[in-house]
Amino acid sequence: MKFYKNADLSRHSTMRLGGKAAYLVNITDKTDIPFALSWAAEQKIPAMMIGSGSNIVWSDAGYSGLVMVNKIKGFTIRECDETTSYVDIGAGENWDSAVARTVKKGLSGIEALSLIPGTTGATPVQNVGAYGQEISDTLDSIEAYDAKTKKIVTIPAESCQFGYRTSRFKEVDHGRFFITSLRFLLTKEAPSPPFYAALQTYLDHMNIKDPSVQTIREVVIAIRSSKLPNPAKIANNGSFFGNPIIAKTTFKKLQKAYPHIPGWPTNDGRVKISAAWLIEAAGFKNFHDRKTGMATWHKQPLVLVNEKAECTADLILFRDRIIGEVQAKFKITLQQEPELI
Ligand SMILES: Cc1cc2nc3c(=O)[nH]c(=O)nc-3n(C[C@H](O)[C@H](O)[C@H](O)COP(=O)(O)OP(=O)(O)OC[C@H]3O[C@@H](n4cnc5c(N)ncnc54)[C@H](O)[C@@H]3O)c2cc1C
Numbered sequence: 001m002k003f004y005k006n007a008d009l010s011r012h013s014t015m016r017l018g019g020k021a022a023y024l025v026n027i028t029d030k031t032d033i034p035f036a037l038s039w040a041a042e043q044k045i046p047a048m049m050i051g052s053g054s055n056i057v058w059s060d061a062g063y064s065g066l067v068m069v070n071k072i073k074g075f076t077i078r079e080c081d082e083t084t085s086y087v088d089i090g091a092g093e094n095w096d097s098a099v100a101r102t103v104k105k106g107l108s109g110i111e112a113l114s115l116i117p118g119t120t121g122a123t124p125v126q127n128v129g130a131y132g133q134e135i136s137d138t139l140d141s142i143e144a145y146d147a148k149t150k151k152i153v154t155i156p157a158e159s160c161q162f163g164y165r166t167s168r169f170k171e172v173d174h175g176r177f178f179i180t181s182l183r184f185l186l187t188k189e190a191p192s193p194p195f196y197a198a199l200q201t202y203l204d205h206m207n208i209k210d211p212s213v214q215t216i217r218e219v220v221i222a223i224r225s226s227k228l229p230n231p232a233k234i235a236n237n238g239s240f241f242g243n244p245i246i247a248k249t250t251f252k253k254l255q256k257a258y259p260h261i262p263g264w265p266t267n268d269g270r271v272k273i274s275a276a277w278l279i280e281a282a283g284f285k286n287f288h289d290r291k292t293g294m295a296t297w298h299k300q301p302l303v304l305v306n307e308k309a310e311c312t313a314d315l316i317l318f319r320d321r322i323i324g325e326v327q328a329k330f331k332i333t334l335q336q337e338p339e340l341i
Helices: 031-042 095-104 197-204 213-227 247-257 275-284 312-330
Strands: 004-008 020-027 045-051 063-070 075-079 084-090 139-146 153-155 177-187 234-239 263-265 271-273 292-295 299-307
Touching: 004 139, 004 177, 020 031, 031 045, 031 063, 031 153, 063 299, 075 095, 095 213, 153 177, 247 263, 247 271, 275 299, 275 312, 299 312
Parallel strands: 020 063, 045 063
Antiparallel strands: 004 020, 075 084, 084 177, 139 153, 139 177, 234 299, 263 271, 292 299
16 A cells, blocks of 8 residues: 655645645555555555545645545445345445446446446435435445444345434535445346436437437436536536525525525425525526636536635635625525535
8 A cells, every 4th residue: 555645635636726645545445444544544645535525625725634545436226026136236336327338238227326436335325316316315324344343244225324414424424434335235127206306307309208228318418517617627516505504584584585585395394495596596607706706607607616716715715705605595504405514
């Protein structure tokens, strides 16, 4: 194992900003993890695991510990019964390539999560979801190294405390588990309606009746590519803010002043409102900020794009300006989605 000193972290975030890591190591096998952790303990520095940095913003100060980049490979399919199969995927596998491989085998359950950037091992952390699917819907279990018990453990999906874009790995057990592989239980049956509204609209438009799993993947890729910037070409972290959830009474007041404000009722009687709408209404539609080199993406203002920012402080300045204007206009505080480290 090679420990790289003063590693440039901007290469490990799709926003392409941030300082240096004291040390960085690539993890290619689960047995590397205890070794790397003991090494970090000997140096008296913290350690953390990352995938491809599509949900991370590194601070300009960097990370004064050991960054472990998960590159553990693996992909196997095992039949469970006539209609279902288990799929084991190494945590370091590129997520979209893994989805493509399951779709190619005619397996359904994660096809709507096509084209989400990042590694497979990161998907449980925020219970990755899109177009009506979340990984918690079909995840069977997770294999991880538990830094507390110093053992490789299997965690059943029902013990992961999954919620909307959250899990125990993001909350109570943040930093405890180093995920090594995921097991999904996928079905050989074709996807069946009801489909997510945006998917159904596209299918109707193309006059597609009984879509195959491959068709759903293609439709999702077409919709996502038409709306979101490709992080390989344009530096960004996807949605930079979460959709705020507010009290029904607050929503009604807002509706009086802004009759077109979109809102969706949540199960707990509150209302989820569109952060993109708030940002646009606060004056940040296709907004290019000369001072910071940051911009909002012209097709989706929720996506902040690094056009020529020089450092994370520029991004933070731009982020705070948006938060401030939205707060001043609507009395709502936007919350950042990607993790700032
Ligand atoms: C253009 C774009 C579109 C996006 N669209 C969506 C979307 O539709 N839905 C959605 O949910 N997300 C979306 N995202 C966010 C992002 O793709 C996901 O959060 C993804 O799972 C992050 O993967 P990663 O490998 O880059 O993780 P990283 O950014 O490297 O890490 C994210 C977090 O997970 C932890 N982590 C990573 N790997 C491991 C591991 N093996 N074990 C333990 N902890 C680990 C890290 O410490 C960190 O806390 C989008 C991002 C972009 C840039």
